Amino acid sequence: MNAIDTILAHKSVREFSDRPVEDDVLEKILKAACNGSTMGGLQLFSIIVTKDKEMMKKMAPFHFNQPIATSAPLILTFCADFHRFDCYCEMSGVATDAYHNAQAYQWAVTDAIIAAQNACVAAESLGLGLCWLGTITYNVPQFIDAFQLPEHVVPVACIPMGYPLHETSLTPKLPWQTLVHQEVYHQSSETELRTAYEAMEKAPHNIAAVNENGTGCLAGDYVNRRYKKEDNEFFSNVLKEQLKRQGF
Numbered sequence: 001m002n003a004i005d006t007i008l009a010h011k012s013v014r015e016f017s018d019r020p021v022e023d024d025v026l027e028k029i030l031k032a033a034c035n036g037s038t039m040g041g042l043q044l045f046s047i048i049v050t051k052d053k054e055m056m057k058k059m060a061p062f063h064f065n066q067p068i069a070t071s072a073p074l075i076l077t078f079c080a081d082f083h084r085f086d087c088y089c090e091m092s093g094v095a096t097d098a099y100h101n102a103q104a105y106q107w108a109v110t111d112a113i114i115a116a117q118n119a120c121v122a123a124e125s126l127g128l129g130l131c132w133l134g135t136i137t138y139n140v141p142q143f144i145d146a147f148q149l150p151e152h153v154v155p156v157a158c159i160p161m162g163y164p165l166h167e168t169s170l171t172p173k174l175p176w177q178t179l180v181h182q183e184v185y186h187q188s189s190e191t192e193l194r195t196a197y198e199a200m201e202k203a204p205h206n207i208a209a210v211n212e213n214g215t216g217c218l219a220g221d222y223v224n225r226r227y228k229k230e231d232n233e234f235f236s237n238v239l240k241e242q243l244k245r246q247g248f
């Protein structure tokens with residue numbers, strides 16, 4: 001498959017076979033991850049490879065015990081990382097307080113996410129399946145401690161991967177045209193938006209969720225059940241504190 005076919009075939013995989021990810025396969029994925037575009041050529045990210053089941057079990061509660069956090073043969077965690085460059089500057093006798101700010105954090109997050117998505121495309125092109133875990137950005141302090149991250153390193157993406165246990169189908173998405181604007185932003189009409197969200201609203205897992213949760217509609221299910229204001233505000237405060245703790 002070429003890159004576009006691989007990307008268009010993407011679907012999250014949450015159940016894996018017992019087949020381990022071979023070392024040479026992992027190496028290809030990591031090399032692909034490390035070869036993306038990067039701010040100033042600085043490669044402001046680090047990748048933590050987790051294969052040890054004890055380590056996975058230790059971190060499972062921080063992923064709210066999502067089964068994939070322990071069942072995957074391999075987890076890659078991508079961190080925004082200015083620490084390496086700090087050390088390089090220090091050993092060169094150059095002060096680095098230029099990067100103790102949100103601007104630097106934004107660069108490092110961008111680099112880490114580019115690396116993460118490159119790893120995903122590489123992994124899927126080699127027959128692996130994967131699923132991002134957003135919980136890495138919820139329980140940031142616990143992950144910082146578990147991974148022993150130094151100052152100026154913050155985890156931003158976590159991706160369990162392995163060989164899929166079975167075939168899964170594509171997840172309904174908005175039509176690509178809804179996301180693309182020609183020259184200036186096009187404000188969608190209500191009719192356009194209703195049509196655009198139809199495939200998501202009709203997806204069996206979304207219908208089941210709305211019914212089970214009694215949330216009335218898909219928008220209500222997202223806002224009042226899946227990603228609630230009080231949770232988002234709580235974890236926003238945790239994140240802000242951790243960014244200060246890590247020196248950004």
Ligand SMILES: Cc1cc2nc3c(=O)[nH]c(=O)nc-3n(C[C@H](O)[C@H](O)[C@H](O)COP(=O)(O)O)c2cc1C
Pocket residue numbers: 010011012013014066131132133134135170171
């Ligand atoms: C930042 C981010 C966080 C995510 N967190 C989770 C998660 O914690 N658990 C999970 O099962 N899926 C998670 N996903 C996967 C999404 O649910 C999935 O990508 C989305 O529903 C689209 O489906 P697809 O990947 O099959 O196309 C996450 C995806 C992203 C990009």
